[in-house]
Amino acid sequence: MTTTPATDLSTPVPSERLPPSVRRGGPRRDLSVMIGGQGGDGTLTVSDLLGRYFHEQHLYVYTARNVLSRIRGGHADASTRGSVEPVWSQKASQDVLVAFDDEAVRIGQAELDPEGFILGDHGSVNEGPERLYLLPLSMTAASKVGNGLYKNTVAYGALSHLLGFDEAKARGVLEGRFGRRGGDALQKNLSAFDLGRTLAREQVGEHPLFRLEPGTNTRSILTTGNQAAALGFVVGGGRFFAGYPITPATPIMDHLTRWLPTFGGVVRQAEDELSAINMTIGAAYAGARSMTATSGPGLSLMTEGMGHAGQAEVPVVIVDCQRVGPSTGEPTRHEQSDLFHVVFGSHGEFPRFVLAPGFPSDAFELTVEALNLAEKWQLPVFLLLDENLSEYTQSSEPFDLSKVRIDRGKLLSPEALAALPVYKRYLFTEDGVSPRSVPGQRGGMGQTTGNEHDEWGHVSVNPENRRRMMAKRLGKLERARADLPRARIYGDERADVGFIGYGSTYGPIREAQRILSGQGVKSRFLQARTLWPVPTDELEAFLGTVQRTFVVEHNYTGQLALLIRQALPRAPVLSLLKYDGSAFRAPELVKRVKEARP
Amino acid sequence: MTETAKPTAPIWCPGCGDFGVMAAIKRALGELKVPPEETVLVGGIGCSGAIHNFMDGYGFHSLHGRLLPTAVGVKLANPKLTVLAIGGDGDGYAIGLGHFVHTLKKNVDLTYVVMNNETYGLTKGQASPTAPLGFSGNVETPFDAPLLAMSIPSSGFVARGFSGAPREAGQLITQAIQFNRERRGFAFVEILSPCVTYNDTYKEWREQVQNVDTVPGYDRTDRGKAIAGCLSTIASGRIPVGLLFRPSDERLAPSLDRTLLPTVESAPATAEISLDANRARYEKLLAGLA
Ligand SMILES: Cc1ncc(C[n+]2csc(CCOP(=O)(O)OP(=O)(O)O)c2C)c(N)n1
Ligand code: SF4
Ligand SMILES: [Mg+2]
Numbered sequence: 043m044t045t046t047p048a049t050d051l052s053t054p055v056p057s058e059r060l061p062p063s064v065r066r067g068g069p070r071r072d073l074s075v076m077i078g079g080q081g082g083d084g085t086l087t088v089s090d091l092l093g094r095y096f097h098e099q100h101l102y103v104y105t106a107r108n109v110l111s112r113i114r115g116g117h118a119d120a121s122t123r124g125s126v127e128p129v130w131s132q133k134a135s136q137d138v139l140v141a142f143d144d145e146a147v148r149i150g151q152a153e154l155d156p157e158g159f160i161l162g163d164h165g166s167v168n169e170g171p172e173r174l175y176l177l178p179l180s181m182t183a184a185s186k187v188g189n190g191l192y193k194n195t196v197a198y199g200a201l202s203h204l205l206g207f208d209e210a211k212a213r214g215v216l217e218g219r220f221g222r223r224g225g226d227a228l229q230k231n232l233s234a235f236d237l238g239r240t241l242a243r244e245q246v247g248e249h250p251l252f253r254l255e256p257g258t259n260t261r262s263i264l265t266t267g268n269q270a271a272a273l274g275f276v277v278g279g280g281r282f283f284a285g286y287p288i289t290p291a292t293p294i295m296d297h298l299t300r301w302l303p304t305f306g307g308v309v310r311q312a313e314d315e316l317s318a319i320n321m322t323i324g325a326a327y328a329g330a331r332s333m334t335a336t337s338g339p340g341l342s343l344m345t346e347g348m349g350h351a352g353q354a355e356v357p358v359v360i361v362d363c364q365r366v367g368p369s370t371g372e373p374t375r376h377e378q379s380d381l382f383h384v385v386f387g388s389h390g391e392f393p394r395f396v397l398a399p400g401f402p403s404d405a406f407e408l409t410v411e412a413l414n415l416a417e418k419w420q421l422p423v424f425l426l427l428d429e430n431l432s433e434y435t436q437s438s439e440p441f442d443l444s445k446v447r448i449d450r451g452k453l454l455s456p457e458a459l460a461a462l463p464v465y466k467r468y469l470f471t472e473d474g475v476s477p478r479s480v481p482g483q484r485g486g487m488g489q490t491t492g493n494e495h496d497e498w499g500h501v502s503v504n505p506e507n508r509r510r511m512m513a514k515r516l517g518k519l520e521r522a523r524a525d526l527p528r529a530r531i532y533g534d535e536r537a538d539v540g541f542i543g544y545g546s547t548y549g550p551i552r553e554a555q556r557i558l559s560g561q562g563v564k565s566r567f568l569q570a571r572t573l574w575p576v577p578t579d580e581l582e583a584f585l586g587t588v589q590r591t592f593v594v595e596h597n598y599t600g601q602l603a604l605l606i607r608q609a610l611p612r613a614p615v616l617s618l619l620k621y622d623g624s625a626f627r628a629p630e631l632v633k634r635v636k637e638a639r640p
Numbered sequence: 641m642t643e644t645a646k647p648t649a650p651i652w653c654p655g656c657g658d659f660g661v662m663a664a665i666k667r668a669l670g671e672l673k674v675p676p677e678e679t680v681l682v683g684g685i686g687c688s689g690a691i692h693n694f695m696d697g698y699g700f701h702s703l704h705g706r707l708l709p710t711a712v713g714v715k716l717a718n719p720k721l722t723v724l725a726i727g728g729d730g731d732g733y734a735i736g737l738g739h740f741v742h743t744l745k746k747n748v749d750l751t752y753v754v755m756n757n758e759t760y761g762l763t764k765g766q767a768s769p770t771a772p773l774g775f776s777g778n779v780e781t782p783f784d785a786p787l788l789a790m791s792i793p794s795s796g797f798v799a800r801g802f803s804g805a806p807r808e809a810g811q812l813i814t815q816a817i818q819f820n821r822e823r824r825g826f827a828f829v830e831i832l833s834p835c836v837t838y839n840d841t842y843k844e845w846r847e848q849v850q851n852v853d854t855v856p857g858y859d860r861t862d863r864g865k866a867i868a869g870c871l872s873t874i875a876s877g878r879i880p881v882g883l884l885f886r887p888s889d890e891r892l893a894p895s896l897d898r899t900l901l902p903t904v905e906s907a908p909a910t911a912e913i914s915l916d917a918n919r920a921r922y923e924k925l926l927a928g929l930a
Contacts, residue, residue, distance in 0.1 A: 265929060273925070276922070277918070281909075282716065284713065308900055308901070308908050310712075316705075316738075317738075321716070324710035324711060327710075328718045443926065447915070448914060459642060463643060465642045465643070465644050482718060482721055486642070486644065487677055489645060499645055500648050501693065
């Protein structure tokens with residue numbers, strides 16, 4: 043891309059230098075704004091403010107962030123999309139880039155729409171493409187608000203003019219965010235906002251460059267998958283949580299720390315993930331609905347505990363917010379490469395379920411379901427999230443309490459226990475699940491153990507007992523099938539193009555379907571929600587309705603595709619993989635589908 | 641009465657010190673009249689860690705080194721329970737050492753009994769963190785867990801007994817459980833428990849143990865003096881036993897479960913979780929999101 047010296051501020055921008063769309067000042071129905079700078083520049087704040095404004099304009103919102111695993115310094119950017127039509131992923135290109143330094147221009151312009159423009163901070167941004175306009179954001183913040191840090195709110199003010207925001211509503215968003223802080227934070231932000239608007243008006247005149255149309259989406263809430271999982275845990279009766287800080291799982295612990303104690307619950311930050319999983323197991327054994335949440339490295343440390351819960355038949359929920367691995371990998375970046383670990387990890391063989399929500403309200407529902415299934419089947423249940431689903435704020439269906447139900451399975455009340463002539467913790471039963479007592483109850487004593495054991499919980503190496511106990515535990519995988527969350531199917535009844543995916547690939551796949559449909563291509567998408575045991579029947583039925591199926595996932599080896607092929611050896615599935623740390627965007631999926639040979 | 645699992649016969653070698661420890665624990669629970677259904681015994685992995693199989697109560701066999709987090713989870717889920725974590729020196733001071741220090745820091749109302757035999761009994765006699773120089777090729781100087789425990793600012797009950805003196809050991813465990821029941825914090829009791837098969841130390845230990853009550857000037861209520869008293873006892877070739885450290889009540893760090901769950905009635909395991917009972921508050925929580 044050619045670069046030119048930045049526009050001189052002393053003279054107004056000559057109108058012939060404005061891109062055609064800008065001259066048109068055309069209405070937009072789908073707009074994305076990226077803000078880039080150094081960590082600590084407040085880029086995320088601007089992104090949040092824009093998201094909130096779009097939300098209040100009843101648009102569908104999707105925000106994405108690209109931050110390094112450090113607090114200050116290093117490039118950081120965030121993008122916020124507002125759209126009249128439903129969207130669930132990042133827009134393919136940015137309409138506006140706000141750059142606080144040259145690096146932000148360099149990195150951001152690769153994503154800039156041909157009709158987009160860059161708003162640069164005069165004094166920090168020195169060069170860029172033709173469509174770079176400079177405003178003295180930080181200088182104004184420093185000289186007129188008294189602190190250069192307010193440059194982000196100056197930028198928000200400038201954007202509010204350039205994009206034709208409703209001024210009162212845009213101010214209202216600031217008030218909502220800073221009003222509660224007290225002190226002069228709100229006053230300073232409001233004056234920074236006004237200064238930003240004035241700067242923009244002086245540059246481009248009264249008329250905004252774009253005008254984003256308001257939407258009609260009055261139902262949605264703004265949330266993240268992590269927040270949804272935390273809420274699902276609370277309303278699903280979860281009362282004990284232990285975790286150890288790790289990106290991108292930490293917000294689950296943060297939310298629960300705030301909410302759970304008021305419901306008689308306990309949240310503990312453990313000394314490591316070994317402790318977190320074993321505390322969770324201890325609390326679950328004692329009768330509390332219990333969960334831990336982690337990401338790759340922490341999951342590796344929890345691995346021995348996973349099998350322990352399976353063998354001892356203790357109901358726990360383990361959330362894995364996947365990020366780039368192995369080792370420390372890229373802590374803040376996106377990947378779906380832990381599937382094999384949650385399905386096969388830990389020595390020996392034991393039953394477990396792996397559930398994978400695709401969007402926040404799905405995460406809410408499946409967290410409740412995970413708690414139920416764990417207790418009903420007395421085993422570990424994994425809730426598999428990924429970085430984008432965990433962390434990216436997006437519009438979501440409101441969380442629906444009316445769908446919530448609590449099923450504690452064969453947990454024995456003191457009365458039910460007293461009525462039993464004999465209590466055996468590992469009683470052989472038809473469905474492989476034994477009635478369960480918890481400590482404190484009379485008549486329910488016995489051993490809960492990771493050693494192989496007989497029905498009483500006594501250690502046993504008897505071969506016949508071993509065979510029966512293995513069948514009792516592992517058989518849960520087959521016997522539970524009808525209980526497990528069903529996949530969701532979207533699109534045409536019969537289609538040329540089939541998609542299978544889980545987690546946040548939901549977004550780009552659904553948007554790709556919209557593009558394909560506009561091009562007259564029929565498509566059908568199976569959003570897998572139970573990944574283990576592999577939902578063979580659902581997959582088989584689905585495969586019968588599509589010509590070619592693409593399994594979309596974020597890893598190198600095609601883990602989900604491998605699981606599908608293992609269950610259905612002749613399944614004609616092709617992998618669409620991405621493993622560069624970023625998520626698919628819809629047009630990219632469409633392109634990859636078209637490139638794939640028939 | 642519902643019939644439940646009976647304790648199994650101990651699998652320990654005849655003469656193993658762990659018999660004495662079990663007798664001491666049983667005596668303590670009996671003396672305090674703790675109902676077995678309210679007793680949770682969390683075992684580690686090792687000869688010692690199998691103890692819950694041989695006793696009445698709710699037994700949980702945890703992973704090697706992970707008995708303390710498990711026990712903490714149990715206690716925080718239901719603080720009404722009397723929780724004992726019981727394991728070996730390898731389990732607690734090697735693979736589980738991080739949890740040991742952090743459980744002292746957490747200060748949860750549970751008793752941790754370590755049967756120290758200076759070796760890994762179950763895996764056939766390797767050197768443990770407390771093994772003396774020269775034992776089984778050991779070239780690392782052993783450490784002393786009660787001294788370590790006393791160095792943690794929140795510790796409030798540190799004791800050492802000898803399974804060759806089960807009455808005294810039993811008294812220490814009684815005091816420890818009582819300490820928990822009064823919600824004063826975490827209690828740590830190491831019991832010297834000879835492994836007759838791989839490290840038969842009965843004779844030496846019988847000669848070496850010295851109750852700190854008989855050490856002139858020993859002050860168990862003062863952290864610095866208690867540590868100094870133990871160090872000088874060790875320097876004189878003796879092993880300090882008895883209640884080594886127990887500051888006055890007002891100097892005890894707050895217990896975690898008492899801080900988090902001041903009333904034991906509504907705790908994670910016993911909280912009312914039905915939707916109906918919580919609906920109004922859930923709705924309010926969800927409304928905060930819009
Ligand atoms: C993760 C793990 N590593 C190793 C082992 C093998 N192992 C079982 S018991 C034990 C040591 C036991 O020593 P100690 O805790 O002192 O108990 P003792 O048998 O002496 O009572 C080891 C290393 C294991 N069970 N788990
Ligand atoms: S090997 Fe040692 S510690 Fe284990 S039971 Fe035998 S004597 Fe006791
Ligand atoms: Mg030992």
